[in-house]
Amino acid sequence: MMEEVRDGGGQRWRRSLMEEVRDGGGQRWRRSEMEEVTDGGGQRWRRSEMEEVTDGGGQRWRRSEMEEVRDGGGQRWRRSVMEEEVSDGGGQRWRRSVMEEVTDGGGQRWRRSEMEEVSDGGGQRWRRSEMMEEVRDGGGQ
Incomplete structure (x- = not known):
């Protein structure tokens, strides 16, 4: 499903939604949504x-999210989050990562990333990095 609204001055709002179910032995359900304003x-x-x-024998759940803001002068802010949980016969794993980025039109960029992981394959492990x-x-680098 896709929705779009425009006015005469160049403003636009757009939204799309997609849902999918599949079963060819390995089952899959997926949903994605996108929204944009310009x-x-x-x-x-x-x-x-x-x-x-x-679910193709080992189950997996995954979720990702992205948000972005731009202005006409080249500045951009972006943030993305990904979360994942995997469980197979051998053990469970959960993972989350976050990335944030700011760029300006003059070539400057700032970025931060964060990752967290918990796994249990008999011996438990927790890990976090930033x-x-x-x-x-x-222009000259």
């Missing part, structure tokens, strides 16, 4: 979300 001046806001469940990065490029 104005005539180059500004844009976008959000997308996806959720998936599969990374922050700043890149400056005024």
Whole structure:
């Protein structure tokens, strides 16, 4: 399903929704949604979300989400989140990662990523890592 609304001044709102069920021995259910707003001046806001469940012997659940804001001058903010749970006959695993990024039109970028993981294949493990990065490029780097 896709919906769209426009006015004469260049503004637009758009939304799409998709749902899928499949069974060819390995079962799958998936749902994705996207929403976007743009104005005539180059500004844009976008959000997308996806959720998936599969069972082909080992079960998996996954969810991801992304949000983005842009202006006409080259600035952008983006955030994405992914969450996953996998359970097979040998053990369970849960994982989550987050990424955030800011860029400006002049070549500067700031990025942060975070990852967390829990697994149990008999011996339990928990892991978390965080990374922050700043890149400056005024054209010559």
